[in-house]
Amino acid sequence: MIRMVDVYKSFGTHHVLRGCSLDVQDGETLTIIGGSGTGKSVTLKIMIGLLKPDRGQVFIDDKEISAMREDELAEVQKKFAYVFQMGALFDSLTVGENVAFGLRQLHKYDESKTKEVVSKTLSLVGLNGIEALKPSELSGGMRKRVAIARAVAMSPKYLFYDEPTTGLDPIMSDVINDLIVQLHEKLGTTGVAITHDMKSAYKISTRIAMLYDGRIVQVDTPDNIKNSQDPLVKQFITGSSQGPIQMKVKAY
Amino acid sequence: MDEVKPIESGFERRLLRLLGGPLLGLSEMMGKIVILVRQTLFWLRSAERGSVFEQIVAMGVNSLPVTTLTSLFTGMVLALQTGFSFRKVFNEPIYVGTVVGLSLTKELGPVLTAVVVAGRVGASIAAELGTMKVTEQIDALYTLGTNPIRYLAVPRFIACLISIPVLTLMADFIGVLGGLVIAVYRLGVPRTVYMNEIRQLGWKEGMHGIIKSMFFAAIIVVISCYKGFNCEGGAEGVGKATTSAVVISMVLILVLDYFLSAVLVSFGIG
Numbered sequence: 001m002i003r004m005v006d007v008y009k010s011f012g013t014h015h016v017l018r019g020c021s022l023d024v025q026d027g028e029t030l031t032i033i034g035g036s037g038t039g040k041s042v043t044l045k046i047m048i049g050l051l052k053p054d055r056g057q058v059f060i061d062d063k064e065i066s067a068m069r070e071d072e073l074a075e076v077q078k079k080f081a082y083v084f085q086m087g088a089l090f091d092s093l094t095v096g097e098n099v100a101f102g103l104r105q106l107h108k109y110d111e112s113k114t115k116e117v118v119s120k121t122l123s124l125v126g127l128n129g130i131e132a133l134k135p136s137e138l139s140g141g142m143r144k145r146v147a148i149a150r151a152v153a154m155s156p157k158y159l160f161y162d163e164p165t166t167g168l169d170p171i172m173s174d175v176i177n178d179l180i181v182q183l184h185e186k187l188g189t190t191g192v193a194i195t196h197d198m199k200s201a202y203k204i205s206t207r208i209a210m211l212y213d214g215r216i217v218q219v220d221t222p223d224n225i226k227n228s229q230d231p232l233v234k235q236f237i238t239g240s241s242q243g244p245i246q247m248k249v250k251a252y
Numbered sequence: 253m254d255e256v257k258p259i260e261s262g263f264e265r266r267l268l269r270l271l272g273g274p275l276l277g278l279s280e281m282m283g284k285i286v287i288l289v290r291q292t293l294f295w296l297r298s299a300e301r302g303s304v305f306e307q308i309v310a311m312g313v314n315s316l317p318v319t320t321l322t323s324l325f326t327g328m329v330l331a332l333q334t335g336f337s338f339r340k341v342f343n344e345p346i347y348v349g350t351v352v353g354l355s356l357t358k359e360l361g362p363v364l365t366a367v368v369v370a371g372r373v374g375a376s377i378a379a380e381l382g383t384m385k386v387t388e389q390i391d392a393l394y395t396l397g398t399n400p401i402r403y404l405a406v407p408r409f410i411a412c413l414i415s416i417p418v419l420t421l422m423a424d425f426i427g428v429l430g431g432l433v434i435a436v437y438r439l440g441v442p443r444t445v446y447m448n449e450i451r452q453l454g455w456k457e458g459m460h461g462i463i464k465s466m467f468f469a470a471i472i473v474v475i476s477c478y479k480g481f482n483c484e485g486g487a488e489g490v491g492k493a494t495t496s497a498v499v500i501s502m503v504l505i506l507v508l509d510y511f512l513s514a515v516l517v518s519f520g521i522g
Contacts, residue, residue: 050391070399078397088392091383106397154396 001026002047002158002192007056008214009042016042017053018214024158029184029191030219031201033236034211035245040194041085043211044160047192048080049073060158078106081151085162087143089135095122095146096131102154121153122146124186125179141172145179152183159183161193165200177203198237202226210236212245285478288401292409292474295402303407311373311408312415318372319365319419320426326360327352327427328434335439345439349449352431357453358522361424362461363509366468369416370501374476377408378497381480382490390481405477409470416469417462424461460522464512468505475501 002024009017016039024030024047032040045051046058049065058066060076068076081102089098099118103109109117122128125145135143144164151159164180165173177200184191184204195201201208202222209219210233218225218233228234235243330352335345381404384390393400428450435441479497483489516522 045391048395050394074397074399077395080395082392082395084388084392086387088388090389090392101398102396150396 001059001061002190003057003059004043004047005057005059007043007046007053007058009039009046009051009053016214017046019056020211020215022209022216022219024190024192026190027188028206029180029193029204031193031195031205031208032211032216033194033196033198033201033208035196035236038211039214040211041162044082044162044192044194048082048158048160049077079157080160081154081156081158082160083144083147083151083162083164085166087135087147089143089146089150091135093135094131095127095133095135095138098135098146099131099150099153102150106154117153121149124152124183125149126175141168141175144168144176148176148179148183152187155187156189159189159191161191161195163195163197164193164204165195165197173197173200174203176200180204198239212236281478284482285474288405288478288481289474291399291401292405292477295399295406296410298402299406299410303403304410307407307411308415310376311369311411312419315369315372315415315419316422319368319423322364322368323356323361323423323427324430326364327356327430330355330360330427331431331434332438335435335441339439345435345441347449348431348435348439348441349446350452352435353428353450353453354457356427356431357424357457357461358513359461359509361427362420362465362468363505365420365423366416366465366472366505367502369412369419369469370472370505371498373412374472374497374501375494377473377476378479378483378494379490381477382483382493385481385483386486386489400481405473405481408477409473412469412473413466416472417465420461420465421458424458456520456522460513460516463516463521464509467508467512471504471508472501475504 002022004020004022007017007020008015020039020043022030022032022043032043034040042051046053046066047060049058049068053066056066057064060079063076065073065076089095090101093101096115096118099121100114103114103117118131119128122130125148127142127145127149130138130142130146135146138146148161148164161180164176168176180191180193181204183189191204193201193204205222207219208222208225210217210225210230212232218228218230220228225233225237228237231244235245331348334348334351338347339345381390384404390400390404393403432443432446435446436443476497479493479500483493485492513522
């Protein structure tokens, strides 16, 4: 279980999180929704210890990670895998080497076992036989699926998705959504996703949490979020420009 | 007792506003560099031989043509200028070998090699790590159980510390050879005279240059890694990181050269 308690995070004078509290239950897929620049990625990075909160606590399976030493944190991070927004595949390595990277570094598998896991994981995301290709030779959707394969290959307890459908066409977005649901059912991992794509959020989530002004304003099931009477949630899910959320347009 | 309140003048306020930000930025940079060096030294033993070898090829072997060319022509021009200048003063080109040998082994060999490598290798390290930073590949390393300093900085650090002194030695040799060609075929200095003067150089002169080149190597790799790891702001950020890595490295090499020379000479090395 992941628990964030009253977390604050600022970058210079920009206050991103202002008392954010959130629980992620084992086995569920929780999606954090919110506008661009509201701190969704920061929340995710704080959860896995890539960023340290200025104030507040983060518990992973009842261990507080925000004050941990680097080596202790590295142990806890073995439970995580992260699918980055743009994939973050290593350009200098092939697809096969990318997927095998974590297995070699962390699990220290021998070569034959590594190859077997790589091939199995790539077929799980529907990409057989592309081990020798370089990331630059892949389309956006394929890169995303390779990134998911690299994360899944680690057999993580917690799987994080940063905007899994951003930049993809509607059909490819749905393919990725189906993949996330299938992986969750097959592997039983706990998932945390962030997105502003509501179609994706409804499809992949067990619960949805809305982040606004540095705090979680509502956490509920997709059905309850659809019927939410909270004006902030209502405006966001309907995508209306009229309402309490006022997007700031910079004047140049 | 009444509390004495310091009176803040307009000048002090302006001075704080002017210097406060840059000084804080400088302190932050120094702190981050110290942490980077400490972590690099901590992970030094865990370096993978394969990665170190790859970096030695990329930094050392691939830099060899450009450092060779630089030192060859430096040796040649040094011999030419010395010969003609001394001919004007003494009516004959004397001490050409001594001047070329001393200048190259103590100063020009290490400094020019380091400056050329800073331009080629420093830029490449800062650009590569900077691109990895802005495309979240550095964060990805953390999530795949790999410390980026151990995986990226340590092999480059070791490779640079091995490659640059070796390149410096080769530059010294090639430069002396270039000087020999000009001294013998252009200035008419007998080969034995030139070679005898070169043989007068002791191990201390060689060590003077090699010790300096090791410090220059550390400057190049630490500044470039720091700039790469702390790069922000997409393609523009990568460009800025690369430029500043090269500029800072080159300036530090030239400044440190004076102080290192003074210290080494005071210890009787060179």
